[in-house]
Amino acid sequence: MPAPVTVDEDPIAALVGFTVVLRHAGLNITTDRVTAFLSAVDQLDVTSRVQTYWAGRLTLCSDPDDLPRYDRAFADWFTPPREGSGGTELIDQRKPPPPKLAALTSPNGQGESDDSEGDEEEQFLARASGNEVLRHRDLAELSPAEREHLRRLLALLKPDPPQRPSRRLHPARRGFSDAHRTLRAALRNGGEIRELRKRDHSVRPRKVVLLIDVSGSMEPYADALLRFAHVVVRRAPASTEVFTIGTRLTRVTRELRMRDPERALAATGRAIPDWSGGTRLGEVLRAFIDRWGQRGAARRAVVVVFSDGWERGDTELLGSQCARLARLAHKVVWVNPHAGKDGYAPIQGGIVAALPHLNQLLAGHSLATLEKLLEVMASSDGGRVTRR
Incomplete structure (x- = not known):
């Protein structure tokens, strides 16, 4: 492995030598990536440690497993020379910004050498802390990296189907x-x-029916809720039905039975004609009961409605249909993402009309509340409406 070259001697040689070190460390360093790295540094300040760090990280790393090896190689190669050794050190000594949540929770690569037990314990604590924070974050406020990590956490859920x-x-x-x-x-x-x-x-197994609102007001939560439905369907495909509700009723059970979640979500998106549209909960709920509910889908079943309760149609119609559904089903649970926020009050017209006929009103704005929903679905008790 070549020895470090100071910036004053030859900046290009120092940067190219750094890529050689990364190649020896196991990173897939190609000529195109080296060229991109040098072009990025040419547009930045070569004496800035932070700018050089991020220029290399964004152009030379292609996998999350590369990040720990890149950090160690960067620290060793660009360590400021000791006093009296000559050369110009990188003047910006600030530490690079910490990686995002997705990087903190990524597993260690195979080519990574073993460090001390303290480093392993620190990585484990960061991973556990990141998962715990993400479990309680609002689904509508997640960054793209956090949404990607949430998808992996949703895939790890193992719901217990309700029994009768x-x-x-x-x-x-x-x-x-x-x-x-x-x-x-x-x-x-x-x-x-x-x-x-x-x-x-x-x-x-007791039948489970999931009715997911895909209107415009529920769009920030729709993707996570459909992925949650995919997990439930894959766990008990013979006893689970999933419908989307908005301005019309759409059955998406067949699409969500696909094993791959990405293919299942893509097929579901193509099957939904009223994505991010309006909301007519009363009319759609009546269509569900007439076509599917009273013919067997909702009889003695656990019915879960995911909606914020904004109703453009007649709220009296929604109340009467919720009463019909309550007479058919074993349990009716309404999941409102806004119910978990501070200061929430069930004052929406749809919620007010449906509330007397519900067994429970839950919050569904985070992974933790969805896990709580799985417990409620698996329990056999009915009872009066409660808020959690």
Whole structure:
């Protein structure tokens, strides 16, 4: 590996030598990237440590795993010379800005050498802290890098599908006495009853229906909510139905059954004709109940409505349809992203009309609240409306 070259000797040689060091460190340094790096530095101040750092990071790094190796190579190569050694040091000694959340939470690369245990512990704490902060951030206020990281966290969710008792009976430790199995066991033991066999009702997956508002007011949350729906559908594809609501009703269950989330979201976007449009919750809810709900989709199901409650149509119609839905479903949960914000009050016309017929009103503005929603969906209790 070549020795560092000071700026006064030959700036170009120093910069090219730095790229050679990066190539030895395992980075994929091509001629095009070296040319881009030199062109970027030519437009900046070569004596500025911060500008040189970011010029190289943006042109020479192609993978998150390259960042730790790049930082170490930069620190070693551009270390200011000691007093009396000659040469001109880089005058800007400020540390480069810390990486974004997505970089903090990225895993370590394979080519990275092992540092001390303190460095590993510091990286682990940064990763845990970043995930925890992101869990409570409002979905509408995330940066592009944070949205990308949120997509990976959503893919890691493992929801437990709600269960319901079946009419079929199966052998169990507790439950009803099973006379037939008890007598058959006694015959095998010479007529002696040694154990009282029992049976109980088996459980089956309870149907789940997700109604996601894709109107203009819900556009900042629509992408994350559809990805959340994709996770739920992939967990229980046979018992989950997903519809989008706005000015019309659109069934997107088939599109969300695709394994790849990106392909599923792309197909869902092509299937939705009223994306970022208006809201007619009463009419759309009536269409759902007439075509799907009363024919079996909503009967004894957990129905979740994702909407902020802004209704352009008749609020009395929405209230009557919510009453119909409550009579059909096992549980009706309304998820309003604004319900988790300070000072929120359920004063929107749609929320006021639907509130008496809901089991729960939840906030859905963050990953933490969506995790809470999964717990509510899995629980078997109904009850009166509550706010969380």
